[in-house]
Amino acid sequence: MIAYLLQITCLLIAIFVLQQSLEQFKLNSLAFQKNRPWQWPSLRKDFWNLPSWLEFVFEKAIPHPLFSLSRVALAICLMAVSIEILILLPLELDPRWLTPKTFQSQIWMVWFLVISQFLLCLRWRGNFNGGSDHMSLIVLITTGLALLPMSHKISEGAFLYLGVQSTLSYFISGWIKIKKRNWREGKALTEFLKQSIYKPGPLEKKISSHSGFSQILSWFTMIFEMSIVLALFFPNVLMAYLALAACFHLANFYFFGLNRFFWVWISTYPAVIHLSYFMTHSL
Amino acid sequence: MLLRSLVPSWKFFEDIGDTPFLDFRFQIGTSGGSENKKDWQSAHPQHQRKLFQLFFNPEINLHLAERSALQHFVQHYSEDKNSLNTQVSLEIIQNIVRQRIPLEAVTFEFKITLSSKQSSFIFYQSERLHR
Numbered sequence: 001m002i003a004y005l006l007q008i009t010c011l012l013i014a015i016f017v018l019q020q021s022l023e024q025f026k027l028n029s030l031a032f033q034k035n036r037p038w039q040w041p042s043l044r045k046d047f048w049n050l051p052s053w054l055e056f057v058f059e060k061a062i063p064h065p066l067f068s069l070s071r072v073a074l075a076i077c078l079m080a081v082s083i084e085i086l087i088l089l090p091l092e093l094d095p096r097w098l099t100p101k102t103f104q105s106q107i108w109m110v111w112f113l114v115i116s117q118f119l120l121c122l123r124w125r126g127n128f129n130g131g132s133d134h135m136s137l138i139v140l141i142t143t144g145l146a147l148l149p150m151s152h153k154i155s156e157g158a159f160l161y162l163g164v165q166s167t168l169s170y171f172i173s174g175w176i177k178i179k180k181r182n183w184r185e186g187k188a189l190t191e192f193l194k195q196s197i198y199k200p201g202p203l204e205k206k207i208s209s210h211s212g213f214s215q216i217l218s219w220f221t222m223i224f225e226m227s228i229v230l231a232l233f234f235p236n237v238l239m240a241y242l243a244l245a246a247c248f249h250l251a252n253f254y255f256f257g258l259n260r261f262f263w264v265w266i267s268t269y270p271a272v273i274h275l276s277y278f279m280t281h282s283l
Numbered sequence: 284m285l286l287r288s289l290v291p292s293w294k295f296f297e298d299i300g301d302t303p304f305l306d307f308r309f310q311i312g313t314s315g316g317s318e319n320k321k322d323w324q325s326a327h328p329q330h331q332r333k334l335f336q337l338f339f340n341p342e343i344n345l346h347l348a349e350r351s352a353l354q355h356f357v358q359h360y361s362e363d364k365n366s367l368n369t370q371v372s373l374e375i376i377q378n379i380v381r382q383r384i385p386l387e388a389v390t391f392e393f394k395i396t397l398s399s400k401q402s403s404f405i406f407y408q409s410e411r412l413h414r
Contacts, residue, residue: 031348037349173293177296188298188299
């Protein structure tokens, strides 16, 4: 089962890398070029004693369209290979039919994406899109490790780690909210909505003007986020939970413009399903 | 950074604390007359949402990154006004303002206000800077 879930993760990685890289094309001109906020002359003080080749990478290579283009090309190749493997795996062909070149190419692609993602985060002075950058790196590194032809335990451990981090991202987020009075009273939600990057629509206005509605939504959010731990023990419930979680990220996009979170977080769901399977069958 | 990425804190939308807001004003020409001096304006425009932004959203994501840069500056400045981190953060804020002002502006100023539900105060105000 882990083989299928790992391939679905690779497919979903390809989609989020494609999405982020297409945005990066535009961001190069909006943020990295001369007189733009993240121009290299402003940032280079942060990188003292940088070897000249690495300075070249940050100053010239990463903002160059070829860098984003290579990530787009790799994402498309990764997508094609993952679809090929996903089609061939259920045919119960000799697994060796697919090795070694198909899997090896996939490993190289994922590790190139790990390195380029890490360099891109550094170029943005740590991260660009907050939590979605952290989760992007976790998904890429754990999937890269899980694909390596080492022991089954290392593959499984890396994939389980991804499932654990995704679970924690919901649980901790709910836990820290429920401890805050502003969240329990629904005030925090209305304040965050007021600070949104988007102009308030009818739904935001309704939430802000009805404190009871805001409080109900806040409690729903907190309980939903924390209940992932329970959902892990019931595989059927978990599938419904993950469908609702995807809708939750769509709502976060609608209210706060966090589109990258949707694409990155859904790529962790196969690992969460594997974690649930591991907990219900192995423990 | 890698370690922080691999073991993140996952504290999203934790609490409503003091929120930094960036405002700027600029002057066109060097005469100093009031007709050339513009009023304070916000550097945080609110946008219209569109469905395709789920797939392609660079401008909004950049604005979110600018807000994070503002929070980083407040954090660095509170820790050590003269640190390298503070200087780089300040330069990013200056660059953000520079691209907001028109080409004919000669000088500009900006201020960062920390605002909560109860109160609001100016955390940092720049001197007059040249474009």
